[in-house]
Amino acid sequence: MIRSIGRRLRSPGTLLAMVALVVAATGTAFAARTLLTGRNIRNGSIGVQELSRRARTSLRGARGATGARGATGAQGAAGAQGIQGIQGERGPSNLFVHTKASHTVDVGDRTVATQDLPAGIYAVTAKLVADSTSSGDLNCRLRTELATDFDTTIVEVDANDSEEVTLLGTVTIPPGATGFGDDARVICFEGTIGPIRTTDIVISSIQVAAVTPTRE
Numbered sequence: 001m002i003r004s005i006g007r008r009l010r011s012p013g014t015l016l017a018m019v020a021l022v023v024a025a026t027g028t029a030f031a032a033r034t035l036l037t038g039r040n041i042r043n044g045s046i047g048v049q050e051l052s053r054r055a056r057t058s059l060r061g062a063r064g065a066t067g068a069r070g071a072t073g074a075q076g077a078a079g080a081q082g083i084q085g086i087q088g089e090r091g092p093s094n095l096f097v098h099t100k101a102s103h104t105v106d107v108g109d110r111t112v113a114t115q116d117l118p119a120g121i122y123a124v125t126a127k128l129v130a131d132s133t134s135s136g137d138l139n140c141r142l143r144t145e146l147a148t149d150f151d152t153t154i155v156e157v158d159a160n161d162s163e164e165v166t167l168l169g170t171v172t173i174p175p176g177a178t179g180f181g182d183d184a185r186v187i188c189f190e191g192t193i194g195p196i197r198t199t200d201i202v203i204s205s206i207q208v209a210a211v212t213p214t215r216e
Contacts (some may be wrong), residue, residue, distance in 0.1 A: 131163075137155070140153055
C-alpha cells in the first residue's frame with residue numbers, strides 16, 4: 001500500500017496537483033488572516049484625504065435653514081462735529097427809525113425830515129400829520145438826496161384841519177456814499193396854500209437782503 005502511494009507520488013501529474021492544492025490552501029488562509037474589518041481600524045485614524053472622492057462627496061449634508069436675526073447692537077459713539085458752514089445773507093434784522101417833532105413847510109424850506117443810512121437795501125415808511133390855516137393840496141414825496149423819488153402822494157388839506165400822510169418805498173444806498181445819496185428824506189410842496197405845519201414825523205427803514213417787486 002505504501003509502495004503504491006510512493007509510486008503515485010513519483011508521477012509528474014500527481015506532483016503538480018499536490019503543489020496546487022498546497023498553494024490554494026495556504027493562500028486562502030493568508031487572505032483570511034490579512035482581511036481588514038472595522039475592528040482593525042482605530043477610531044479617528046483615517047483622514048478625509050484618504051477617502052475616495054465619492055466617499056468625500058457623500059459626507060456633505062444639505063444646507064441648513066437661515067438662522068434667526070441677531071439682536072440690534074449698541075449705538076455707536078457720536079461722530080466729530082462738521083465744519084462750520086458759510087454765513088448766510090443778511091436778513092431783515094436792522095431797523096433804523098428817525099423821528100422829528102415838527103417842521104413848517106414854506107417856499108424856502110421844503111425838506112421835512114432826513115434819515116442818514118449806511119450802504120444797503122431798505123424798505124422805507126414815512127408818516128406825518130399836516131395842517132394849514134387855508135385849504136389846498138399838499139404834495140409830499142419820499143426820495144433820496146440824489147433827487148430820485150420812490151413814492152409820491154398828494155393830500156387835500158382843509159383850512160384849520162389836519163391830514164395824515166403816509167409814504168412807502170424802497171431805496172438802495174450804494175457802498176461808499178457819504179454826504180450825498182446816503183439818506184432817505186421827506187419833501188413836501190405847499191403850492192398856493194401858504195406855510196404848512198407838519199408834526200409827528202417818523203421815517204422807519206428796515207434793511208433787507210433783496211427786494212422782489214410785483215405788479216398787478
